[in-house]
Amino acid sequence: MYVNAVRFLDDLHTLRSFGASGVGKGVVRPAYSEADMEARVWLAGRMRDAGLRVEMDAMGNLFGLAEGPSLLMGSHSDSQPEGGWLDGALGVVAALEVARASREAGGPAISVVSFQDEEGRFGVTTGSAVWSGHLDQTSADRLCDHVGVTLGEAREVIGGLVTGPVDPAQFTGFVELHIEQGPTLDTSGEQIGVVSDIVGIRDMKITFDGQQNHAGTTPMHLRRDAFQAVSAFNAELDARFRNVVTPATVWTIGHLSLHPNASSIVPGRAVFSMQWRDGDGGRLVRMEEIIRALADEIAKARGMRVQFGQMLGLEPVRMDARLRALLEQGAQAVAPDNWRLMPSGALHDATNVSRLMPVAMLFVPSIGGISHAFAEDTDEADLVAGVKVLGAAVSAL
Ligand code: GLV
Ligand code: MN
Ligand code: MN
Numbered sequence: 001m002y003v004n005a006v007r008f009l010d011d012l013h014t015l016r017s018f019g020a021s022g023v024g025k026g027v028v029r030p031a032y033s034e035a036d037m038e039a040r041v042w043l044a045g046r047m048r049d050a051g052l053r054v055e056m057d058a059m060g061n062l063f064g065l066a067e068g069p070s071l072l073m074g075s076h077s078d079s080q081p082e083g084g085w086l087d088g089a090l091g092v093v094a095a096l097e098v099a100r101a102s103r104e105a106g107g108p109a110i111s112v113v114s115f116q117d118e119e120g121r122f123g124v125t126t127g128s129a130v131w132s133g134h135l136d137q138t139s140a141d142r143l144c145d146h147v148g149v150t151l152g153e154a155r156e157v158i159g160g161l162v163t164g165p166v167d168p169a170q171f172t173g174f175v176e177l178h179i180e181q182g183p184t185l186d187t188s189g190e191q192i193g194v195v196s197d198i199v200g201i202r203d204m205k206i207t208f209d210g211q212q213n214h215a216g217t218t219p220m221h222l223r224r225d226a227f228q229a230v231s232a233f234n235a236e237l238d239a240r241f242r243n244v245v246t247p248a249t250v251w252t253i254g255h256l257s258l259h260p261n262a263s264s265i266v267p268g269r270a271v272f273s274m275q276w277r278d279g280d281g282g283r284l285v286r287m288e289e290i291i292r293a294l295a296d297e298i299a300k301a302r303g304m305r306v307q308f309g310q311m312l313g314l315e316p317v318r319m320d321a322r323l324r325a326l327l328e329q330g331a332q333a334v335a336p337d338n339w340r341l342m343p344s345g346a347l348h349d350a351t352n353v354s355r356l357m358p359v360a361m362l363f364v365p366s367i368g369g370i371s372h373a374f375a376e377d378t379d380e381a382d383l384v385a386g387v388k389v390l391g392a393a394v395s396a397l
Helices: 003-014 034-049 089-104 126-131 135-140 149-163 184-189 225-243 283-300 321-334 348-352 380-395
Strands: 053-056 062-063 070-076 108-116 171-179 193-196 200-209 251-252 256-259 267-280 305-308 312-314 339-344 359-364
Touching: 003 034, 003 089, 003 380, 034 053, 034 062, 034 089, 034 108, 034 149, 062 305, 070 089, 070 348, 089 108, 089 171, 089 380, 108 126, 108 348, 126 135, 126 348, 135 149, 171 321, 171 348, 171 380, 184 193, 184 339, 193 321, 193 348, 193 380, 200 225, 200 283, 256 339, 267 283, 283 305, 321 339, 321 359, 321 380, 339 359, 348 359, 359 380
Parallel strands: 070 108, 070 171, 171 359, 193 339
Antiparallel strands: 053 062, 062 108, 193 359, 200 267, 200 305, 200 312, 251 267, 256 267
């Protein structure tokens, strides 16, 4: 099978032009934004050019389908609010190239997917969560982004493009190529990572309600300042986790909104995102207990109310042994003794898809280990090596 590197890189750069940020190679292409929908329309055209039948489901997941049973490949084409050009896009465009190359070589049938809202504007990998049955459409539609738009409202923009549900039974498995998004391969100098398993995640919003008041007249000892509650919570959390976490465990407060968010007002309300990830589902549960107990304790000590939002999450998953072995053989052929087996600390659509079929994943290095930032990048030679590994694995099917 001949993987066409020029055609693949051309498509990857064209996809970046939808939502190109102007800063480095960054993109701003959140789920259901104008740039996201334009990118999906362009991708649909490239799928048709590749001889695939285009379908879009009610979530906006975009499929290019081969005839009969096929191997599904792809990832997502939405981005973080400030994202890189490769996160998700690489896996979609690589899948397109492998589908074309396999067809030209008379190889196995390959279908292509770009899932919607992998980056969680509304939750956690929402598009593939609904497609896989992990989340039902009605509950998904009630999820809110950080400015209060519901997913149900946001997905109205896809109206005319929806063709209907896509039956997972036609796929024999799912393979996703992705950038690593961390420092492991960049540090070791290896070109390819074959994924062993993907960590689990929990994500919920926490709200402290105190008393909004005048910032000049309210004595410090009488304040019920919601931001001070968040600050105290964050300062104590690491110590409470100490006996539970490992060096591989991570936790993040990535979004905070204060009400009314003004210099001269003691904030009466603070809403923040609390997210934690680990490869051990039991540890995720113990961390949740600590988070809830600490937030309750802080609210009580400061005369506040605390509310916990809907708990979103995915369990850790292991990659399929047979598909993984094919990727390992491909990695050894393309990058002899210059690849490794490794876990994924980032989440991927593959986690949801593993409910339906065997899945496997492949990584290429991220320069400086940077992702979810405009500075995200990968050497072109490594991008092409990743597609060649996919091609080699498909040839061996
Ligand atoms: C996916 O983008 C993640 O947050 O890991
Ligand atoms: Mn991604
Ligand atoms: Mn991402």
